[in-house]
Amino acid sequence: MKITMAHGSGGKSSAQLMKDIFGKHFSNDVLNKMEDAAVLDIPGRIACSTDSFVVTPLVFKGGDIGKLCVCGTVNDLLMMGAQPKYLTCGFIMEEGLDTELLDQLVASMAAQAREAGVIIAAGDTKVVEGNGGLYINTTGIGLIPEGRDVSSANCREGDVILCSGNLGDHHACILSHRMEIENDIVSDCAALNDVVGALFDAGINVRTMRDVTRGGLGTVINEIAESSSCKIELDEEAIPVSPQVKGFSDILGLDPLYMGNEGKMIAVVPAEQAEAALAAMRSTEHGKDAALIGRVLDGEGAFIKTHLGATRRFDVLYGEGLPRIC
């Protein structure tokens, strides 16, 4: 069956869709009350984040838009030191969307929400004209435990930068799909609860965490250097990139420094805790390839030390990072 404008009318077709797909997968005590708004009981400091997901293709190696829209928002909450609690979701469906595919994507979303420990507390669907596309917005809230203070402005001279694993996988995977290139590159799409949890469990004094999404590591490092008024120097050789992604990006003229990820993060920690923090990250599924990639220094700007010993400054990503022409 295909989604039609009738599914967005608010009438019988809408109700049926709600029951057959969303109700079936998302069922929980908060949502099942079906009131105009969810009522949540959360004491303390709250982190809140929203993100919209417009990825094509809807299903890719290593994930789909359903999984992605949970991971993206959950990771944003985690990066503030928060424990993700609730998500809301807004589905904008284009007419022609296959309901079997929708069912698959909603199931994937529900499974990822369970894994990440978040409850889907509210949602909405709309149908617009189009060609079977789907866009999802998720908003999340999380609780920040007492005593945590994680911020992009907290880096200090002497801190070290840790990266949770190989960069560029998601970007390369999506581009491979779009360009119909056959390879083994799988998106890293994942919720990073395990990595963040391990850092706090190990008693690490985490200064800053950022998930390395659009704009890539290069953009994130520049933003942190600016927020913390410090200089950051990365070690090119230490930045983890898989051989497949390196080969892929070399051919297309892309730089993994600016390629997007959906399951990678950096953590800035005091130098004396570097080993303990790395060990904690590496003990987790999503941090097993973690590496120490750079240091916070006195000064300003983002720099990279190349494998031959030269140092150059790098900037945020400009434009779209499109494949080059020759």
Place this chain on the structure above:
Amino acid sequence: MEITQVIEYLKNYDGRQLKLMEVCGTHTAAIFKNGIRDLISPKIKLISGPGCPVCVTPTAFIDKCVAYAKALNCELLTFGDMMKVPGTAGSLSENKAAGEDGAKANITIMYSPLEAIEKAKANPEITYAVAAVGFETTAPTYALLVKEAARQGVENIRLVTALKTAIPALRWICENQNDIDGFICPGHVSVITGVHVYDQLAEDYHKPFVVSGFEAEHILAAIYRIVKQIEAGEGRVENMYPNAVKEDGNPKALQAIEEVFTSGAAVWRGLGPIDGSGLYLKDEYEVYDGGSRGLDDDMELPEGCRCGDVITGRINPDQCPMFAGGSCTPMDPFGPCMVSSEGSCGIWYRNKH
């Protein structure tokens, strides 16, 4: 010889001041990415040549592409690099969002020119105009597109070509700017052309022409060989990228170019017309020609834009008043050198700003 010894040598070079030109934009990008200027003596100055196909594409070409994209039953296919290059009536990107006169242009970013065939077969009522930009590296793919379209009898494809060949431009530089001491020759172009295309240049101008790959080590080795040649009073061709570049290049690709294209004068943005540097469709493939020859007389640069001086190495990008004054940026570029990932100005901006 170890790379550390090469670096040591180049770092401590204390002979006469040298000006070497890396012709290819990919080399410029690699030089910045690897901090190579930081590894060699200030007495070896590296300057970026006209080897970014986007940067040397005249404004009239963009206007022509916009016109196709806005024509009834017409769709423009282009590589992403071209999207933000300004035309007189806005860039492709701006026209895709909505042109100056409000009409939305029909533009699709392609990943391979051969996509045009399937599209053209699926939608026979649409004419697909393909923005064909590039050097010898890219030209064979466009040749294949045309040959394949002809073979399958697909007629609703038009090439708007700004295809160019690098060798005539190198000769132009040798003629017009004689203070370059040696050339780092483009690796990708040489894969197609082979190394003998540089023989006559080396002989005529008695300068080193050294073919290089794109890793930092390749480029440093090429610089080293150029410096050594100069010190020995030599001026010859050397292939420092033999794994990829064969003596005779890629004969099949060269044959494809020869079958489909004929050479003629072409305008290089900022340089002017260079004889024999453009590739145009042969008469037998006229049906696929999107009117590429009408672009010959385009010489205009926006007021204040010094792209011509930048791509011939007369000035560094930050010496252009538009760069220094902050009015030309990757977000709001005046010239293609600021747009392309391989353009000198964009590379300087992203790495130094």
